[in-house]
Amino acid sequence: NAGVMQNPRHLVRRRGQEAxxxxxxxxxxxxxxxxxxxxxxxxKFMVYLQKENIIDESxxxxxxxxxxxxxxxxxxxxxxxxxxxxxxxYFCASSTTxxxxxxxxxxxxxxxxxxxx
Amino acid sequence: AQTVxxxxxxxxxxxxxxxxxxxxxxxxxxxYYLFWYKxxxxxxMILVIRQEAYKQQNATENRFSVNFQKAAKSFSxxxxxxxxxxxxxxxxxYRWIYNQGGKLIFGQGTELSVKP
Numbered sequence: 001n002a003g004v005m006q007n008p009r010h011l012v013r014r015r016g017q018e019a020x021x022x023x024x025x026x027x028x029x030x031x032x033x034x035x036x037x038x039x040x041x042x043x044k045f046m047v048y049l050q051k052e053n054i055i056d057e058s059x060x061x062x063x064x065x066x067x068x069x070x071x072x073x074x075x076x077x078x079x080x081x082x083x084x085x086x087x088x089x090y091f092c093a094s095s096t097t098x099x100x101x102x103x104x105x106x107x108x109x110x111x112x113x114x115x116x117x
Numbered sequence: 118a119q120t121v122x123x124x125x126x127x128x129x130x131x132x133x134x135x136x137x138x139x140x141x142x143x144x145x146x147x148x149y150y151l152f153w154y155k156x157x158x159x160x161x162m163i164l165v166i167r168q169e170a171y172k173q174q175n176a177t178e179n180r181f182s183v184n185f186q187k188a189a190k191s192f193s194x195x196x197x198x199x200x201x202x203x204x205x206x207x208x209x210x211y212r213w214i215y216n217q218g219g220k221l222i223f224g225q226g227t228e229l230s231v232k233p
Contacts, residue, residue: 041226043208056219058220095219
């Protein structure tokens with residue numbers, strides 16, 4: 001049973017370019033979460049998605065960042081016009097259970113390390 | 118707003134000894150989950166242990182156990198018989214059960230080194 005998969009593992013972009021990070025949840029998981037880890041810091045929540053729906057984007061920067069989880073295919077975190085401050089590790093996690101029900105554990109992917117030159 | 122605090126940026130333990138990592142949190146909710154995640158140099162986030170707030174019994178997972186003090190809002194992790202492979206960054210995390218987003222709130226982390 002494959003775990004959460006993320007690609008690429010490392011991504012280098014120049015300022016002003018776009019970054020696309022992909023996440024495939026564990027089999028049977030329909031909930032995806034994105035977190036960002038800046039150097040020397042803990043993980044910070046960005047967005048929570050279900051298939052074709054954004055449930056909570058309270059941690060997403062208002063500009064340049066977007067996320068989607070289409071009916072088919074992986075979840076995508078997109079960063080437009082990247083700046084040096086976007087350099088970080090971006091982690092995706094998945095779980096089986098939603099709000100109001102017995103909360104389940106989030107399992108993390110290996111992360112994508114984004115470097116902006 | 119909920120917060121999680123890990124007051125020990127670094128800890129060190131001798132191999133085969135026991136170490137305790139501290140975590141405190143602040144919440145006005147009564148139903149929530151607490152987690153400890155391990156992040157080794159590979160940067161992969163690995164679940165170590167989970168505690169449901171409604172359970173009085175402390176969770177255990179092999180050499181890992183927690184001391185959950187709900188009234189004090191404290192959630193420490195004890196690692197017994199420490200091994201070299203336990204060296205990693207450890208993060209404490211909180212999740213409100215009924216939070217629509219189900220997001221995890223993480224502490225700043227404690228870096229654990231294990232001396233042979």
